[in-house]
Amino acid sequence: MRVLLIYPEFPQSFWSFEQALQLVDRKALLPPLGLITVAAILPQDWEFKLVDRNVRAVSEAEWDWAELVIVSAMIVQSADFKAQVQEAKRRQIPVAVGGPYPTSLPEEAEASGADYLVLDEGEVTLPLFLEALARGDASGLFRSAEKPDVTLTPIPRYDLLEMDAYDNMSVQFSRGCPFQCEFCDIIVLYGRKPRTKTPEQLLGELQRLYDLGWRRSIFLVDDNFIGNKRNVKLMLRALKPWMEEHQYPFHFNTEASVDLAADSELMDLMVGCNFNAVFLGIETPDTSSLDLTQKFQNTRTSLDDSVAKIMSYGLRVTAGFIIGFDNEKAGAGDRIIRFVEDNNITLAMFSMLQALPNTALWARLEKEGRIVAGNANINQTTLMNFIPTRPVETIAQEYVRAFWELYDPLNYLDRTYRQFLAMGEPRHRSELRRPNWSTLRALVIVCWRQGIVRKTRWKFWLYLAHIFRRKPGHWQHYLSICALGEHFLEYRQQVRSQIQSQLETYLQRQSPVNPAEAAVPAILEKKTA
Numbered sequence: 001m002r003v004l005l006i007y008p009e010f011p012q013s014f015w016s017f018e019q020a021l022q023l024v025d026r027k028a029l030l031p032p033l034g035l036i037t038v039a040a041i042l043p044q045d046w047e048f049k050l051v052d053r054n055v056r057a058v059s060e061a062e063w064d065w066a067e068l069v070i071v072s073a074m075i076v077q078s079a080d081f082k083a084q085v086q087e088a089k090r091r092q093i094p095v096a097v098g099g100p101y102p103t104s105l106p107e108e109a110e111a112s113g114a115d116y117l118v119l120d121e122g123e124v125t126l127p128l129f130l131e132a133l134a135r136g137d138a139s140g141l142f143r144s145a146e147k148p149d150v151t152l153t154p155i156p157r158y159d160l161l162e163m164d165a166y167d168n169m170s171v172q173f174s175r176g177c178p179f180q181c182e183f184c185d186i187i188v189l190y191g192r193k194p195r196t197k198t199p200e201q202l203l204g205e206l207q208r209l210y211d212l213g214w215r216r217s218i219f220l221v222d223d224n225f226i227g228n229k230r231n232v233k234l235m236l237r238a239l240k241p242w243m244e245e246h247q248y249p250f251h252f253n254t255e256a257s258v259d260l261a262a263d264s265e266l267m268d269l270m271v272g273c274n275f276n277a278v279f280l281g282i283e284t285p286d287t288s289s290l291d292l293t294q295k296f297q298n299t300r301t302s303l304d305d306s307v308a309k310i311m312s313y314g315l316r317v318t319a320g321f322i323i324g325f326d327n328e329k330a331g332a333g334d335r336i337i338r339f340v341e342d343n344n345i346t347l348a349m350f351s352m353l354q355a356l357p358n359t360a361l362w363a364r365l366e367k368e369g370r371i372v373a374g375n376a377n378i379n380q381t382t383l384m385n386f387i388p389t390r391p392v393e394t395i396a397q398e399y400v401r402a403f404w405e406l407y408d409p410l411n412y413l414d415r416t417y418r419q420f421l422a423m424g425e426p427r428h429r430s431e432l433r434r435p436n437w438s439t440l441r442a443l444v445i446v447c448w449r450q451g452i453v454r455k456t457r458w459k460f461w462l463y464l465a466h467i468f469r470r471k472p473g474h475w476q477h478y479l480s481i482c483a484l485g486e487h488f489l490e491y492r493q494q495v496r497s498q499i500q501s502q503l504e505t506y507l508q509r510q511s512p513v514n515p516a517e518a519a520v521p522a523i524l525e526k527k528t529a
Contacts, residue, residue, distance in 0.1 A: 004066035004093075005039060005050040005160070006058060007032035008073045008080035012494060014349050014380050017167075019486040023442035026167045028054040033170035033221060034072045034099055034122075036156040041126050050160040053080060063091055071114075072099035075356070076377050082112040089113040094138070096129060098122060100189060104357045106141065117141045121175075121190070123148035150175060150195050155205050158212055168217045168253075171205055173197055173235060177224040179257065181281075182293045182364070183322075185356040186223040194227030199238035206242065210249055220254035225278075227257075229266060236269040243273055248428045253277035258298050261306035267313040274428055276477060277316040279349075280307070285339040286332065289325035293361070307343045314424035316477070319345050323399050324353035326389045333398030337405055344418040346481055348406055351380045352399055353388070380491075381498035383506060396503050403495050407488035413456045416481050417463040425473040446483045 010016055017029055032052055039048045049065065051058045069088040073081040078101055088095045096116035102109035103119040110117060118129045120143055128142040163169075174196040177186050209218070226232055243250075252275040260267060260278065270278075282303060283295060290298045307317050321336045340348045355362045355371060356378065365371050370387040380403070388395060405411060451460040460482075467478050 001043075001046040002065055002067040003039075003042070003046055003048050004058070004062055004069045005032075005035045005048060006069060006071045006084050006088075007035055007050070007052040007054065008071065008077040008084055009053040010077055011079070011377075011379060012381075012491065013076065014351075014491070016491075017484060017487045019490055020484045021167055023438075023445055023483055023486065024167070025438040027056070027165040028052060029167050030170050030219060030221075031161050031163075031166050032072065033156060033172060035070070036158060036160055037153065038070060038072065038098070038122050038126065039157040039160055040154040041122055043130070048157065048160055050157075052162070052165070053084070055162055055165040058084075058087075063087075063093070066093050069093050069095045071095065071097045073097075073101040074099065075101045075104060076379055077101065078105075078108070078377065081109075085109075085112040085114050098125070100185070103189060104185065110141075115139045119143045120145075121148050123150070123153055147176075147191050147193070147195060150197050151201065153197065153201075155201075155208050158205075158208055158214075163212065163214060168219045169209055169214055170221050171202065171209075171218050172221050173202055173225070173232070174222045174227055177227050177257075179224070179295070179297055180360075181295045183353065183356065183359055183361040185359050188358045190223060194224065194231075196228050196231040196235070199235040202235055203238060203242050206239075206250070210246060215249050217251045217253060220252060222254060225254040225256045226260055226263070226266060229263065233266060233269060236266075236273050239273045240269070243428075248274050250274065251276045253279070255279040255281075258282065258303065258306050259300070261309045262301065267310065267315065271314050271424070271427060274426070275315060276426060277318060278310065280310075280317055280319045282307075282319045282339075283322045284325065284328075284332065285335055286325070286328065289328055289332075292326055303339070304343055307345065308422070311344075311419065311423050314426055316419060316423060316481070317343075317345055318347040318349070320349045320351075322351060322353050323402070324384050324388050324390075324395050328388075328390060328395075330390070330394070331398070332395075333402035337402050340406060341411075341415065344415055344422050346412065346416045346419050347484070349380075350399070350403055350406065351378070352382065352384050352395065354378050354382065354384065355386045381495055383499065383502045392506060393503060396499055400496050400499050404492050407485075407492040409450070409454055409456050409485060409489060410459070412485045412488060413450065413459055413463065413482065416478065416485070417459075417467070420467055420471055420474050420478045420481075423471070423474065425471060426477075429473075442483060443479065446479065446486070449486070450482060 012018065015029060021027065035050060049062055051062060071081060071084050081101060085095050085097065094115045096118050097109050097114040098118040102117055106117055106119060116129055116139060118125050124144040124146050125142040132140045174194045176190040176192060176194040178192055178194060180187060180192065252273065256278050258280050282298065284290060285303060287299050311317055323332050336350065355365050365386045372385065372387055383396060384392060450456045467475050
């Protein structure tokens with residue numbers, strides 16, 4: 001069987017980093033880990049080709065070669081998912097689909113024309129799909145509530161990737177999260193009991209990447225890396241000597257809950273294994289909103305103290321923030337700005353709340369008759385898909401103003417500098433590699449734009465000199481985060497224009513009696529200019 005694996009295109013988003021990736025001649029931040037895991041589970045005497053449409057288009061030769069097309073996607077990729085399924089069907093190639101989007105919204109996947117819906121977790125449902133193929137079934141839906149034992153999951157087919165196209169590589173140690181945040185679909189998809197691989201499995205995957213020549217950052221894509229602290233610590237104790245033996249060839253970053261700050265041993269182990277960043281789901285500094293959305297783990301200790309402690313270990317904190325929770329008080333956007341600035345969080349992923357399918361939030365809002373815009377696309381350029389307790393236009397105005405201010409080039413540079421001063425220094429020197437032409441070119445462009453052309457020019461050089469003197473182990477990491485600012489200079493324009501356009505449409509549909517309401521978009525633009 002000749003199988004063409006297709007990963008749909010992402011729209012521009014907070015994480016797409018197009019401008020920054022272009023500096024180093026890379027096409028995408030992360031590879032499609034799900035698809036290369038699927039390729040490892042399917043019969044290994046089959047032939048596989050993988051096309052990540054965030055890297056390049058599918059060629060005519062690849063379409064002609066394929067006997068079966070497999071497409072996997074997240075909700076935010078739904079538009080290109082449908083386009084690829086329809087293109088395969090136009091060419092009369094059978095299509096199997098899976099991943100978070102088809103699993104959450106199987107009716108949409110089926111309506112796109114897919115023949116086989118292989119939903120939930122592939123370790124369980126892919127064998128059912130293979131049985132259907134063996135019977136000669138031309139279509140089918142394959143589901144299972146069973147959560148697979150991930151200790152049996154094979155090493156992903158990293159060899160199928162165009163590895164030079166990616167800035168980070170993806171590895172997974174666990175699935176699931178023990179918490180019950182109302183808005184989160186992770187616990188719906190993967191459950192609340194974290195399941196982990198064995199330390200030996202993870203080391204086997206890292207060895208495969210090492211053998212393939214990978215020497216850059218690795219993102220552990222776990223929904224909550226510390227969901228099972230006991231097993232994570234066992235893995236880190238095994239990883240440390242492997243990293244030392246291989247001269248620390250990778251930096252790691254991951255996602256974790258805020259209670260990481262309460263476990264000094266765990267942070268010490270992470271830094272000892274060359275972790276240098278962690279994403280925290282902070283969501284909001286408003287305790288009442290955290291309680292309402294059942295994110296109780298964020299209310300047990302001071303969020304400010306937690307962020308400071310994590311950074312003191314040398315872990316750069318990035319964080320997610322949301323505006324639009326029920327019963328939120330006015331000024332939520334300003335409170336998020338203050339929290340981000342006070343805690344020196346350079347990368348603050350900020351968006352308006354979306355109700356995701358099958359979550360507790362979706363169920364509650366649907367029962368209350370408040371779902372209004374169909375399915376969420378969970379992008380930063382999208383209005384809410386439900387009726388909030390505050391006026392949508394007020395929330396949108398606060399959101400756009402906050403996003404614009406957070407990603408002002410000078411504010412961004414100031415936070416980057418303060419964050420690295422607050423971080424503990426790295427413990428290990430990674431395997432030395434000669435800089436290539438792309439790296440040198442990127443350095444020159446960043447220094448030219450931020451150190452000469454823009455209003456950041458004076459502070460850029462002053463800050464860089466201070467980092468060299470006070471945090472010499474961080475200077476390369478520091479400059480890489482400065483480079484990411486190139487993305488936000490353009491992206492904040494996209495956020496403002498697209499939210500403004502959607503808000504105009506929304507207000508027109510509301511047919512406001514008060515003419516002042518129709519002027520909100522104009523006011524919004526003036527306040528963010």
